[in-house]
Amino acid sequence: MVAAVSEAGGFGILGAGAWKKDELKTQIDQTRELTEKPFGVNIVVRSPHAVDQVNLVIEEGLKAVTTSAGNPHTFTARLKEAGVYVMHVLPTVQFAKIAEQAGVDAVIAEGVESGGFTSRYEVTTFALVPQVVDAVNLPVLAAGGIGDGRGFAAALALGAMGVQLGTVFMGTQEANITHAYKQALLMARDTDTHLVRMGRAAQRQMTDELRQRVSDTLASKADRRDLEIDDTIRLDWDEHVKLKKVPRVMSAGQVAGLVRDIVPAKELIEQMVQGAKAIFSPDNDCIKLIEAV
Ligand SMILES: Cc1cc2nc3c(=O)[nH]c(=O)nc-3n(C[C@H](O)[C@H](O)[C@H](O)COP(=O)(O)O)c2cc1C
Missing domain, CATH: 3.20.20.70 (Aldolase class I)
Structure with a gap:
């Protein structure tokens, strides 16, 4: 990337x-x-x-x-x-x-x-x-x-x-993050991140509610083998069937809501x-x- x-x-x-x-x-x-x-x-x-x-x-x-x-x-x-x-x-x-x-x-x-x-x-x-x-x-x-x-x-x-x-570059084809993470970016709304305080620092993370929505979506997609697979986010069935593979912490900024397609970095x-x-x-x-x- x-x-x-x-x-x-x-x-x-x-x-x-x-x-x-x-x-x-x-x-x-x-x-x-x-x-x-x-x-x-x-x-x-x-x-x-x-x-x-x-x-x-x-x-x-x-x-x-x-x-x-x-x-x-x-x-x-x-x-x-x-x-x-x-x-x-x-x-x-x-x-x-x-x-x-x-x-x-x-x-x-x-x-x-x-x-x-x-x-x-x-x-x-x-x-x-x-x-x-x-x-x-x-x-x-x-x-x-x-x-x-x-x-x-x-x-x-x-x-x-x-x-x-940072955030919008995670929504590019070259970004080396999991499919679930990209799916979360695509599904994120403006309110789907929050600031998690850690002593003197803080990290902006996707909310549990968004992670759950992503998890549910990937689960239902994994059940439907006839699903049309988006070329840019190749679904790895095994990963999705196991599903809980959505990473423990997914960080993103509030601008995640603007990520609507996974595009080449050049296009972005x-x-x-x-x-x-x-x-x-x-x-x-x-x-x-x-x-x-
Ligand atoms: C997943 C993620 C990891 C990041 N890691 C670092 C990092 O290691 N060092 C750093 O200086 N900034 C890091 N940033 C912040 C970015 O460099 C950038 O300043 C920030 O993402 C800009 O805000 P945006 O996410 O709204 O685009 C990270 C951002 C994201 C989304």
Whole structure:
């Protein structure tokens, strides 16, 4: 998926998470087999393998990383000395200022609607981005709740220079997640995720109610062998018959409700760019609406 994103003009980022050095190396090698375009790595600062991951990123000559879930002072100087562009993910204005002091090149302002681990502060992307833009003298990217050209355009209108997407990329053909997870994305409504607090952190997860609906749907599909199988989500009958195989925790952002088809990553990016361009075109109704005020 990372290669597909970079091939399509985005900047694919390998989420190194809890990977050991050799696991990350394998992923970097495999990505390089698929694309010559640049891609990056996300380093979860608090991961026990973060130091090894930073060393590997430098050894491999990667040009940019995102750092998240931890203090931006930990690795920024080392990465920058090695010529790596550092973007730090943060949930509040205060953390944006800390990241700026740490010397990062750009900040990613991530609102509470986002999938994955997010902050306990609950500042939404819409409120957070312009405040971070005003607070720091750095390029700002917006993350959380962005799913199509409208979200992209809105982020740019708020002062962001780009966007980071998670949830909608899980709804692509290249995403390496289970069929049940993709089915859950397709079935998710706006209210089907919730914030689960874990001490100082929080994770946005799909609700048990959605998991149950997915489970029931897959069960009934598995009973009906005459079902028309969607080409993009090839149903694995055994998996579905066993069924309880829906993962224990499925994380996703509130924007999951916008995932309606499982598409190639290239298509998602192209549609997003086209959609944003249309919004900013001179004949768009937005201008008329503003002029009517
Ligand atoms: C399943 C999932 C796993 C994620 N894992 C990470 C991670 O390991 N590191 C990180 O910095 N962000 C992680 N994120 C957050 C994304 O990088 C991105 O900021 C977020 O998904 C943006 O919000 P959206 O989900 O509304 O698009 C994850 C998101 C999802 C949905």
